[in-house]
Amino acid sequence: MAGLGLGKMAVMSPVSRGFHRRRQDPAANAGRVPPGQYVTEDFPVLSAGPTPHTALDRWSFSVGRRGQQKTWSWAEFRDLPSQDVTVDIHCVTKWSKLDTAWQGVSVDTLLDLAGRDGPFALAHCDGGYTTNLPVEDLTGGKAWVAYAYDGRPLEPEHGGPARLLVPHLYFWKSAKWVRSLELHDTNDPGFWENYGYHIYGDPWREQRYAGD
Amino acid sequence: MAGTAVRRRLTWQVAKVTAVTVETASVRTITLDVPGWPGHQAGQHVDIRLTDEDGYVAERSYSIASAPGEPVALTVERLDDGEVSPYLTDELRAGDDLELRGPIGGYFVWEPDDGGPLLLLAGGSGVVPLRSILRHRERTGSTVPVRLLYSSRTLNDVIYRNELDIPTAGVEVIQTLTRHQPPGWAGYARRVDAALLAEVAWPAAAMPLTYVCGPTSFVEAVSQDLVQSGYRPERVKTERFGGTGGT
Numbered sequence A: 001m002a003g004l005g006l007g008k009m010a011v012m013s014p015v016s017r018g019f020h021r022r023r024q025d026p027a028a029n030a031g032r033v034p035p036g037q038y039v040t041e042d043f044p045v046l047s048a049g050p051t052p053h054t055a056l057d058r059w060s061f062s063v064g065r066r067g068q069q070k071t072w073s074w075a076e077f078r079d080l081p082s083q084d085v086t087v088d089i090h091c092v093t094k095w096s097k098l099d100t101a102w103q104g105v106s107v108d109t110l111l112d113l114a115g116r117d118g119p120f121a122l123a124h125c126d127g128g129y130t131t132n133l134p135v136e137d138l139t140g141g142k143a144w145v146a147y148a149y150d151g152r153p154l155e156p157e158h159g160g161p162a163r164l165l166v167p168h169l170y171f172w173k174s175a176k177w178v179r180s181l182e183l184h185d186t187n188d189p190g191f192w193e194n195y196g197y198h199i200y201g202d203p204w205r206e207q208r209y210a211g212d
Numbered sequence B: 001m002a003g004t005a006v007r008r009r010l011t012w013q014v015a016k017v018t019a020v021t022v023e024t025a026s027v028r029t030i031t032l033d034v035p036g037w038p039g040h041q042a043g044q045h046v047d048i049r050l051t052d053e054d055g056y057v058a059e060r061s062y063s064i065a066s067a068p069g070e071p072v073a074l075t076v077e078r079l080d081d082g083e084v085s086p087y088l089t090d091e092l093r094a095g096d097d098l099e100l101r102g103p104i105g106g107y108f109v110w111e112p113d114d115g116g117p118l119l120l121l122a123g124g125s126g127v128v129p130l131r132s133i134l135r136h137r138e139r140t141g142s143t144v145p146v147r148l149l150y151s152s153r154t155l156n157d158v159i160y161r162n163e164l165d166i167p168t169a170g171v172e173v174i175q176t177l178t179r180h181q182p183p184g185w186a187g188y189a190r191r192v193d194a195a196l197l198a199e200v201a202w203p204a205a206a207m208p209l210t211y212v213c214g215p216t217s218f219v220e221a222v223s224q225d226l227v228q229s230g231y232r233p234e235r236v237k238t239e240r241f242g243g244t245g246g247t
Helices: A074-079 A107-114 B085-091 B124-140 B161-165 B194-200 B216-228
Strands: A060-064 A070-073 A083-090 A095-106 A120-125 A130-134 A144-149 A163-165 A178-184 B013-024 B027-033 B045-051 B057-063 B073-077 B097-104 B118-123 B146-152 B171-177 B209-214 B236-240
Touching (some): A060 A107, A095 A107, A107 A144, A163 A178, B027 B097, B161 B171, B194 B216, B216 B236
Parallel strands (some): A060 A178, B118 B209, B146 B171
Antiparallel strands (some): A144 A163
8 A cells, every 4th residue: 555644744735627827937036926926017906995195294104112102204204314125025915026116214224213112013004004013024124114116206005105115024014104113012913914814924934814 | 993803724625616607708606615614704705726737826816706694606707818717717617626715804894783874886896795795785684775886897797787687675776887888878877986976975974884896996096086075984995906917
C-alpha cells in the first residue's frame, strides 16, 4: 500500500472541471504576487461609505496617546521631511498593483517627534474608519502617511488629502483619509477587523480573515 | 461604527452547483448546495477558488444573491477579459463542484431590525446584494418601506427583470436605462445624478438607510450627491465593484 500515510497534511483543492489559466504574469513579477492575488493595472476603489472631503485648512494630523497627542496642521505636515517610495500593494479583495509611486512622511519621522509611547496604533480616519497595527509594523522604513500618488496630490477617492501606506500588509491597513495614529497598550481591532477580517493581515501568509 | 465580532474561522469547502440560470446575455445565477452552510446575512459575499490541472489557483469575491435561509446563490456578470467570471458564466454547470468560503463582510448588510426607510441604489450588477436584501425583507415579513433605483444600460441588461416587475407592497422599483430605451419605456432614461435623486430618493429628513452598489464611478457620484443633499454619511453604506481588473 505504498503511498498511504504519506499524504500531505494540507488538503489539496479539487481541480475545477474545465478551468484553464488565462493570466500569465510576466517573469519580472515572479515572487512579487502573494498567494491568491492577481496583478491589475487599474487602481480599484473600495470603501464602506461615501468619500469624505476634508478641506485642507480644517485638516490636521495627530500622533500619540489619547489626550497627549502631537498635532500638525496641513502646512506644518507638508513642511516635514518627505520620502518618495515605490512599492507593491495588495488588496484583500485579490488585486495587487506593482510599482506604485507615493510621496509622504515616514511614520518613523512622526514617531520621532511625537514619541513612541505604546506598542500598538489605532489609525483614525475621516468618516469613522479605524484600523489597528503594531507600532513595529509602522517603523523601520515600512510605513508612511502619503499625500501624493504618481506625482499628483492624492485624490479623495484614493484617500486624499492623506492616507496611511503600509505596503507589507493587506491594503485595508493603509487607511484612507487618516487623521491620527492613536497609541495603545493593547491591539484593539479596527473597523474591518471587527467584521471578521484578520487582526494582522500579512498577504504573504494570506491572512485575509480571522483564523487564517 | 463598531461591528459584531465574527471569530469563526472561514474554511474552504466544496459546494455542488445545483442550477445555472440565465439572467441576461452576460449574467448567470449559480445556485449551490453548500454542506453545513452556517447561514448568511443579506448583503454578504463569498470567496470562490478555482484550481486548474497544474495547480494554478484563482480567487475572487462574489456577492450572495439569495436571502438568508435560501440556498446560496451567486449572480455573476461575465467580464470578457476576466479569468474567473467567464468560467463561472460559460463553463460551470449543474453537478460541478465549486470551492468557496464565507460568508464574508458584516457592514454592507441589512436586517429587519435595522429599519428604514430603505434606499437601495444599484448600478448594473451592483443590484445583486440589494436583491438579497429585498428578498430578506419579503421573507421576514418586514414592512420597512423601500425604494430601489436601478440603473442599467439597456432593458436586456436588467438583472432579475421578471422578479422586479412583480408588485410588492411597500417596495417601489424605479428603473433607468442609460444607453437605449425600448419604445414606450416608462422609466427614466438618464444617468443617476443629483437631479434624478431629488426626484426619487427619500427626503433626507426621513433619515433613510441607504445601500449603494455598483461600479466605482456610480458609487462615488451617487454617494456624494446624497451627502450633499443632507443624507448622513454614516447611514450610506457603499460597495464598489469597479475596475477590479479581472473579476
